Amino acid sequence: MGSQLALKGRIASTGSLEKIFNAQEMIAASHIAQAREVALNAKPYTDAIFDAVQTLVSHSHISHPIVSKEDDNPRVAVLSLTADRGMAGAYTSSIIRETEDLLSRLDADGKEPELFVYGRRGVSYYKYRNRPLAQTWEGDTERPGVEVADAISRALLDAYMRPADQGGVSELYIVYTEFINMVVQKVRVLRMLPVEIIKDEGAKHPDPTATTAMPLYSFEPSLDEVLDAVLPKYVRSRIHECLLEAAASEVACRQNAMHTATENARELINDLTRKLNASRQASITQELTEIIGSADALNKKEE
Protein backbone atom coordinates (compact mmCIF):
# COMPACT_ATOMS: atom_id res chain seq x y z
CA MET A 1 0.00 0.00 0.00
CA GLY A 2 1.50 3.32 -1.16
CA SER A 3 2.00 6.12 1.28
CA GLN A 4 -0.87 8.54 1.59
CA LEU A 5 1.36 11.53 0.89
CA ALA A 6 2.54 10.05 -2.43
CA LEU A 7 -1.03 9.28 -3.44
CA LYS A 8 -2.13 12.82 -2.59
CA GLY A 9 0.70 14.18 -4.71
CA ARG A 10 -0.25 12.05 -7.69
CA ILE A 11 -3.89 13.04 -7.41
CA ALA A 12 -2.95 16.71 -7.40
CA SER A 13 -0.68 16.44 -10.44
CA THR A 14 -3.20 14.36 -12.39
CA GLY A 15 -5.83 16.95 -11.49
CA SER A 16 -3.78 19.77 -12.99
CA LEU A 17 -3.11 17.69 -16.10
CA GLU A 18 -6.81 17.11 -16.41
CA LYS A 19 -7.38 20.86 -16.33
CA ILE A 20 -4.80 21.37 -19.08
CA PHE A 21 -6.37 18.70 -21.29
CA ASN A 22 -9.78 20.16 -20.70
CA ALA A 23 -8.55 23.62 -21.69
CA GLN A 24 -6.93 22.21 -24.83
CA GLU A 25 -10.16 20.51 -25.74
CA MET A 26 -12.07 23.76 -25.40
CA ILE A 27 -9.46 25.63 -27.45
CA ALA A 28 -9.78 23.04 -30.22
CA ALA A 29 -13.56 23.36 -30.09
CA SER A 30 -13.33 27.11 -30.60
CA HIS A 31 -10.88 26.67 -33.48
CA ILE A 32 -13.38 24.47 -35.26
CA ALA A 33 -15.75 27.39 -35.60
CA GLN A 34 -12.94 29.47 -37.07
CA ALA A 35 -11.89 26.73 -39.48
CA ARG A 36 -15.47 26.41 -40.65
CA GLU A 37 -15.70 30.16 -41.25
CA VAL A 38 -12.49 30.23 -43.30
CA ALA A 39 -13.73 27.31 -45.37
CA LEU A 40 -17.10 28.98 -45.97
CA ASN A 41 -15.39 32.20 -47.06
CA ALA A 42 -13.22 30.40 -49.57
CA LYS A 43 -16.08 28.37 -51.03
CA PRO A 44 -17.56 30.97 -53.45
CA TYR A 45 -14.13 31.46 -55.03
CA THR A 46 -13.61 27.74 -55.48
CA ASP A 47 -17.08 27.38 -56.99
CA ALA A 48 -16.55 30.27 -59.40
CA ILE A 49 -13.23 28.87 -60.60
CA PHE A 50 -14.77 25.44 -60.98
CA ASP A 51 -17.60 26.89 -63.09
CA ALA A 52 -15.12 28.74 -65.28
CA VAL A 53 -13.11 25.57 -65.83
CA GLN A 54 -16.30 23.69 -66.69
CA THR A 55 -17.15 26.39 -69.21
CA LEU A 56 -13.71 26.13 -70.76
CA VAL A 57 -13.99 22.38 -71.00
CA SER A 58 -17.43 22.40 -72.57
CA HIS A 59 -16.56 25.04 -75.17
CA SER A 60 -13.21 23.94 -76.35
CA HIS A 61 -10.87 21.07 -76.55
CA ILE A 62 -8.22 21.83 -73.98
CA SER A 63 -4.65 20.92 -74.67
CA HIS A 64 -2.78 22.59 -71.88
CA PRO A 65 0.19 21.07 -70.04
CA ILE A 66 -1.73 21.26 -66.75
CA VAL A 67 -4.38 18.93 -68.18
CA SER A 68 -2.18 16.46 -69.99
CA LYS A 69 1.52 15.84 -70.11
CA GLU A 70 3.71 13.29 -71.83
CA ASP A 71 4.45 10.52 -69.41
CA ASP A 72 8.07 9.55 -69.94
CA ASN A 73 9.40 11.49 -66.95
CA PRO A 74 9.71 9.16 -63.96
CA ARG A 75 9.94 11.94 -61.37
CA VAL A 76 6.76 12.66 -59.43
CA ALA A 77 6.02 15.04 -56.56
CA VAL A 78 4.31 14.01 -53.33
CA LEU A 79 2.94 16.66 -50.99
CA SER A 80 1.99 15.52 -47.53
CA LEU A 81 -0.01 17.73 -45.20
CA THR A 82 0.85 17.25 -41.53
CA ALA A 83 0.29 19.26 -38.35
CA ASP A 84 2.45 21.94 -36.76
CA ARG A 85 1.84 20.80 -33.20
CA GLY A 86 1.37 17.47 -31.54
CA MET A 87 -1.43 16.57 -29.14
CA ALA A 88 -3.64 15.59 -32.05
CA GLY A 89 -3.78 11.86 -31.57
CA ALA A 90 -2.79 9.86 -34.62
CA TYR A 91 -3.23 12.74 -37.06
CA THR A 92 0.37 13.19 -38.18
CA SER A 93 1.40 9.59 -37.76
CA SER A 94 -1.37 8.29 -40.00
CA ILE A 95 -0.46 10.85 -42.67
CA ILE A 96 3.16 9.74 -42.47
CA ARG A 97 2.19 6.09 -42.69
CA GLU A 98 0.08 6.73 -45.78
CA THR A 99 2.87 8.82 -47.32
CA GLU A 100 5.36 6.00 -46.78
CA ASP A 101 2.91 3.58 -48.39
CA LEU A 102 2.51 5.84 -51.39
CA LEU A 103 6.26 6.38 -51.72
CA SER A 104 7.00 2.68 -51.73
CA ARG A 105 4.17 2.09 -54.23
CA LEU A 106 5.60 4.74 -56.53
CA ASP A 107 9.08 3.29 -56.09
CA ALA A 108 7.73 -0.12 -57.11
CA ASP A 109 6.22 1.46 -60.23
CA GLY A 110 9.65 2.70 -61.23
CA LYS A 111 8.88 6.32 -60.37
CA GLU A 112 11.22 8.66 -58.51
CA PRO A 113 9.14 10.45 -55.89
CA GLU A 114 10.20 13.83 -54.52
CA LEU A 115 8.77 14.74 -51.16
CA PHE A 116 7.22 18.09 -50.25
CA VAL A 117 6.00 18.48 -46.67
CA TYR A 118 3.76 21.03 -44.99
CA GLY A 119 3.63 21.12 -41.17
CA ARG A 120 6.36 21.18 -38.53
CA ARG A 121 5.73 17.66 -37.21
CA GLY A 122 6.15 16.06 -40.60
CA VAL A 123 9.23 18.14 -41.39
CA SER A 124 10.98 17.20 -38.14
CA TYR A 125 10.05 13.54 -38.64
CA TYR A 126 11.78 13.41 -42.02
CA LYS A 127 14.68 15.66 -41.01
CA TYR A 128 15.43 13.33 -38.09
CA ARG A 129 15.52 10.40 -40.49
CA ASN A 130 17.75 12.29 -42.93
CA ARG A 131 15.33 11.95 -45.76
CA PRO A 132 15.87 14.43 -48.58
CA LEU A 133 12.96 16.84 -48.82
CA ALA A 134 12.37 18.89 -51.96
CA GLN A 135 10.72 21.73 -50.10
CA THR A 136 8.93 22.30 -46.81
CA TRP A 137 6.53 24.82 -45.35
CA GLU A 138 5.67 25.40 -41.71
CA GLY A 139 3.20 27.42 -39.74
CA ASP A 140 -0.54 28.01 -39.71
CA THR A 141 -1.60 24.43 -40.37
CA GLU A 142 -4.66 25.10 -38.26
CA ARG A 143 -5.64 28.17 -40.25
CA PRO A 144 -4.03 27.98 -43.68
CA GLY A 145 -4.48 31.31 -45.45
CA VAL A 146 -4.36 32.08 -49.14
CA GLU A 147 -0.67 33.04 -48.82
CA VAL A 148 0.33 29.52 -47.78
CA ALA A 149 -1.77 27.97 -50.54
CA ASP A 150 -0.20 30.40 -52.96
CA ALA A 151 3.36 29.58 -51.90
CA ILE A 152 2.73 25.84 -52.08
CA SER A 153 0.93 25.84 -55.40
CA ARG A 154 3.50 28.16 -56.94
CA ALA A 155 6.38 25.90 -55.93
CA LEU A 156 4.58 22.78 -57.11
CA LEU A 157 3.38 24.25 -60.41
CA ASP A 158 6.90 25.51 -60.94
CA ALA A 159 8.27 22.00 -60.46
CA TYR A 160 5.55 20.63 -62.71
CA MET A 161 6.04 23.10 -65.56
CA ARG A 162 9.82 22.72 -65.62
CA PRO A 163 11.17 20.45 -68.36
CA ALA A 164 12.13 16.95 -67.25
CA ASP A 165 15.85 17.48 -67.81
CA GLN A 166 15.82 20.42 -65.40
CA GLY A 167 14.34 18.46 -62.56
CA GLY A 168 10.70 18.83 -63.45
CA VAL A 169 8.05 16.38 -62.25
CA SER A 170 5.33 14.71 -64.26
CA GLU A 171 2.69 14.15 -61.59
CA LEU A 172 1.65 15.54 -58.23
CA TYR A 173 0.05 13.56 -55.43
CA ILE A 174 -1.33 15.07 -52.25
CA VAL A 175 -1.68 13.08 -49.03
CA TYR A 176 -4.14 14.81 -46.74
CA THR A 177 -6.83 14.06 -44.20
CA GLU A 178 -10.38 14.31 -45.42
CA PHE A 179 -12.83 15.79 -42.96
CA ILE A 180 -15.91 13.59 -43.00
CA ASN A 181 -17.40 14.72 -39.72
CA MET A 182 -16.31 15.61 -36.20
CA VAL A 183 -15.65 11.98 -35.32
CA VAL A 184 -14.45 10.52 -38.60
CA GLN A 185 -11.47 11.80 -40.58
CA LYS A 186 -9.91 9.75 -43.31
CA VAL A 187 -6.45 9.92 -44.87
CA ARG A 188 -6.69 10.25 -48.63
CA VAL A 189 -4.28 10.32 -51.55
CA LEU A 190 -5.29 12.62 -54.37
CA ARG A 191 -3.65 12.99 -57.76
CA MET A 192 -3.71 16.74 -58.29
CA LEU A 193 -1.66 17.11 -61.47
CA PRO A 194 -2.24 16.58 -64.30
CA VAL A 195 -5.75 17.79 -63.64
CA GLU A 196 -8.58 15.46 -64.51
CA ILE A 197 -11.53 17.51 -65.57
CA ILE A 198 -14.85 15.80 -65.67
CA LYS A 199 -17.34 17.15 -68.14
CA ASP A 200 -20.62 18.11 -66.59
CA GLU A 201 -23.14 16.72 -69.08
CA GLY A 202 -26.57 18.24 -69.46
CA ALA A 203 -28.77 19.55 -66.63
CA LYS A 204 -27.10 22.92 -66.99
CA HIS A 205 -29.53 24.31 -69.52
CA PRO A 206 -33.02 23.45 -68.33
CA ASP A 207 -34.53 26.26 -70.41
CA PRO A 208 -35.92 24.62 -73.60
CA THR A 209 -36.04 27.95 -75.45
CA ALA A 210 -32.30 28.22 -75.13
CA THR A 211 -30.49 27.09 -78.21
CA THR A 212 -29.63 23.42 -78.16
CA ALA A 213 -26.09 24.29 -79.12
CA MET A 214 -23.95 25.88 -76.43
CA PRO A 215 -23.91 29.68 -76.62
CA LEU A 216 -20.84 30.90 -78.38
CA TYR A 217 -18.39 32.08 -75.80
CA SER A 218 -15.82 34.67 -76.56
CA PHE A 219 -12.52 34.38 -74.78
CA GLU A 220 -10.46 37.50 -74.31
CA PRO A 221 -7.68 38.05 -75.15
CA SER A 222 -7.45 34.46 -76.44
CA LEU A 223 -8.37 30.98 -75.34
CA ASP A 224 -4.78 30.08 -74.54
CA GLU A 225 -4.22 33.12 -72.38
CA VAL A 226 -7.47 32.54 -70.53
CA LEU A 227 -6.36 28.96 -69.90
CA ASP A 228 -2.99 30.19 -68.70
CA ALA A 229 -4.74 32.47 -66.25
CA VAL A 230 -7.50 30.17 -65.06
CA LEU A 231 -5.85 26.75 -64.75
CA PRO A 232 -3.11 27.73 -62.26
CA LYS A 233 -5.79 29.44 -60.16
CA TYR A 234 -7.86 26.29 -60.35
CA VAL A 235 -4.96 24.20 -59.10
CA ARG A 236 -4.28 26.69 -56.34
CA SER A 237 -7.87 26.73 -55.18
CA ARG A 238 -7.91 22.92 -55.16
CA ILE A 239 -4.76 22.90 -53.04
CA HIS A 240 -6.26 25.51 -50.74
CA GLU A 241 -9.34 23.33 -50.40
CA CYS A 242 -7.14 20.40 -49.35
CA LEU A 243 -5.32 22.59 -46.83
CA LEU A 244 -8.58 23.77 -45.33
CA GLU A 245 -9.92 20.26 -45.08
CA ALA A 246 -6.70 19.06 -43.48
CA ALA A 247 -6.88 21.93 -41.00
CA ALA A 248 -10.44 21.07 -40.03
CA SER A 249 -9.42 17.42 -39.59
CA GLU A 250 -6.43 18.41 -37.48
CA VAL A 251 -8.55 20.48 -35.13
CA ALA A 252 -11.16 17.75 -34.87
CA CYS A 253 -8.46 15.14 -34.18
CA ARG A 254 -6.99 17.35 -31.51
CA GLN A 255 -10.35 17.87 -29.87
CA ASN A 256 -11.03 14.13 -29.84
CA ALA A 257 -7.57 13.34 -28.49
CA MET A 258 -7.88 15.92 -25.73
CA HIS A 259 -11.36 14.70 -24.87
CA THR A 260 -10.02 11.17 -24.40
CA ALA A 261 -7.09 12.45 -22.38
CA THR A 262 -9.39 14.40 -20.08
CA GLU A 263 -11.51 11.33 -19.49
CA ASN A 264 -8.45 9.19 -18.80
CA ALA A 265 -7.19 11.72 -16.29
CA ARG A 266 -10.55 11.71 -14.51
CA GLU A 267 -10.56 7.92 -14.35
CA LEU A 268 -7.05 7.92 -12.98
CA ILE A 269 -8.02 10.43 -10.31
CA ASN A 270 -10.98 8.26 -9.28
CA ASP A 271 -8.71 5.23 -9.05
CA LEU A 272 -6.10 7.05 -7.00
CA THR A 273 -8.72 8.53 -4.69
CA ARG A 274 -10.06 5.04 -4.02
CA LYS A 275 -6.57 3.82 -3.21
CA LEU A 276 -5.98 6.78 -0.95
CA ASN A 277 -9.23 6.12 0.94
CA ALA A 278 -8.39 2.44 1.31
CA SER A 279 -4.96 3.24 2.61
CA ARG A 280 -6.30 5.82 5.08
CA GLN A 281 -8.97 3.39 6.28
CA ALA A 282 -6.33 0.71 6.76
CA SER A 283 -4.16 2.95 8.86
CA ILE A 284 -7.14 4.00 11.01
CA THR A 285 -8.10 0.37 11.54
CA GLN A 286 -4.54 -0.44 12.50
CA GLU A 287 -4.41 2.40 15.03
CA LEU A 288 -7.71 1.30 16.54
CA THR A 289 -6.55 -2.28 16.90
CA GLU A 290 -3.39 -1.06 18.55
CA ILE A 291 -5.28 1.15 21.04
CA ILE A 292 -7.82 -1.54 21.87
CA GLY A 293 -5.11 -4.14 22.13
CA SER A 294 -3.00 -2.09 24.51
CA ALA A 295 -6.04 -1.06 26.58
CA ASP A 296 -6.97 -4.75 26.91
CA ALA A 297 -3.48 -5.58 28.01
CA LEU A 298 -3.59 -2.85 30.71
CA ASN A 299 -7.01 -4.04 31.97
CA LYS A 300 -5.81 -7.64 32.25
CA LYS A 301 -2.83 -6.56 34.37
CA GLU A 302 -5.10 -4.77 36.90
CA GLU A 303 -7.17 -7.93 37.34
Place this chain on the structure above:
Amino acid sequence: MAGATMDVNIVSADHPVWSGTAKSVLVPAYAGGMGILPGHEPVLSVIQEGPLVITEPDGTKHSFEVTDGFISFDSNKLTVVVEHGRTMANQPIDETGIQ
Protein backbone atom coordinates in the same frame (compact mmCIF):
# COMPACT_ATOMS: atom_id res chain seq x y z
CA MET B 1 -35.17 42.99 -71.12
CA ALA B 2 -36.35 41.81 -67.73
CA GLY B 3 -35.84 45.23 -66.15
CA ALA B 4 -32.37 45.22 -67.69
CA THR B 5 -30.49 44.07 -64.66
CA MET B 6 -28.03 41.29 -64.11
CA ASP B 7 -26.66 39.40 -61.17
CA VAL B 8 -23.17 40.30 -60.15
CA ASN B 9 -20.98 38.29 -57.87
CA ILE B 10 -17.47 39.33 -56.93
CA VAL B 11 -15.35 36.79 -55.10
CA SER B 12 -11.76 36.98 -53.96
CA ALA B 13 -9.57 34.09 -52.90
CA ASP B 14 -10.33 34.27 -49.18
CA HIS B 15 -13.77 35.83 -48.99
CA PRO B 16 -16.75 36.94 -51.07
CA VAL B 17 -16.50 40.67 -51.82
CA TRP B 18 -19.87 41.78 -53.15
CA SER B 19 -22.99 40.34 -54.71
CA GLY B 20 -26.22 41.83 -55.91
CA THR B 21 -27.96 43.15 -59.00
CA ALA B 22 -26.64 45.85 -61.28
CA LYS B 23 -27.56 47.62 -64.49
CA SER B 24 -24.01 48.08 -65.67
CA VAL B 25 -20.53 47.08 -64.67
CA LEU B 26 -17.22 48.52 -65.83
CA VAL B 27 -14.32 46.08 -65.58
CA PRO B 28 -10.62 46.67 -66.18
CA ALA B 29 -10.39 44.07 -68.94
CA TYR B 30 -7.30 42.91 -70.73
CA ALA B 31 -7.52 45.50 -73.50
CA GLY B 32 -8.70 48.46 -71.44
CA GLY B 33 -11.96 49.21 -69.67
CA MET B 34 -14.88 47.04 -70.75
CA GLY B 35 -18.48 47.92 -70.03
CA ILE B 36 -20.88 45.08 -69.44
CA LEU B 37 -24.62 45.58 -69.72
CA PRO B 38 -27.34 43.02 -69.08
CA GLY B 39 -27.65 40.54 -71.93
CA HIS B 40 -24.03 40.74 -72.95
CA GLU B 41 -22.77 37.85 -75.03
CA PRO B 42 -21.17 35.06 -72.98
CA VAL B 43 -17.58 36.02 -72.35
CA LEU B 44 -14.66 34.85 -70.30
CA SER B 45 -11.99 37.48 -70.06
CA VAL B 46 -8.78 38.01 -68.18
CA ILE B 47 -8.72 41.24 -66.23
CA GLN B 48 -5.96 43.51 -65.06
CA GLU B 49 -5.35 45.33 -61.86
CA GLY B 50 -7.59 48.34 -61.68
CA PRO B 51 -10.89 49.78 -60.54
CA LEU B 52 -14.16 47.99 -61.12
CA VAL B 53 -17.33 50.06 -61.01
CA ILE B 54 -20.80 48.66 -60.47
CA THR B 55 -23.95 50.70 -61.07
CA GLU B 56 -26.95 49.43 -59.21
CA PRO B 57 -30.46 49.71 -60.72
CA ASP B 58 -31.16 52.82 -58.59
CA GLY B 59 -28.05 54.54 -59.85
CA THR B 60 -25.85 53.94 -56.81
CA LYS B 61 -22.28 53.24 -57.75
CA HIS B 62 -19.84 50.99 -55.98
CA SER B 63 -16.24 50.84 -56.91
CA PHE B 64 -13.71 48.18 -56.04
CA GLU B 65 -9.99 47.81 -56.38
CA VAL B 66 -9.31 44.44 -57.98
CA THR B 67 -6.09 42.69 -58.89
CA ASP B 68 -5.37 39.88 -61.31
CA GLY B 69 -8.25 37.60 -62.10
CA PHE B 70 -10.92 36.98 -64.68
CA ILE B 71 -14.60 37.62 -65.32
CA SER B 72 -17.16 35.32 -66.76
CA PHE B 73 -20.57 36.35 -68.04
CA ASP B 74 -23.17 33.73 -68.81
CA SER B 75 -26.98 33.54 -68.59
CA ASN B 76 -27.15 37.16 -67.44
CA LYS B 77 -24.87 36.48 -64.51
CA LEU B 78 -21.52 38.13 -64.11
CA THR B 79 -18.90 36.46 -61.96
CA VAL B 80 -15.74 38.35 -61.13
CA VAL B 81 -12.97 36.18 -59.72
CA VAL B 82 -9.97 38.06 -58.34
CA GLU B 83 -7.00 37.49 -56.07
CA HIS B 84 -7.68 40.49 -53.91
CA GLY B 85 -10.62 42.79 -54.01
CA ARG B 86 -11.59 45.59 -51.72
CA THR B 87 -14.08 48.41 -51.73
CA MET B 88 -12.36 51.64 -52.67
CA ALA B 89 -14.45 54.11 -50.74
CA ASN B 90 -17.76 53.54 -49.19
CA GLN B 91 -19.32 56.72 -50.60
CA PRO B 92 -20.62 56.60 -54.18
CA ILE B 93 -18.39 58.32 -56.70
CA ASP B 94 -19.45 60.90 -59.28
CA GLU B 95 -21.05 60.19 -62.66
CA THR B 96 -17.82 60.03 -64.64
CA GLY B 97 -17.11 56.64 -63.12
CA ILE B 98 -13.39 56.06 -63.17
CA GLN B 99 -11.37 59.15 -62.51
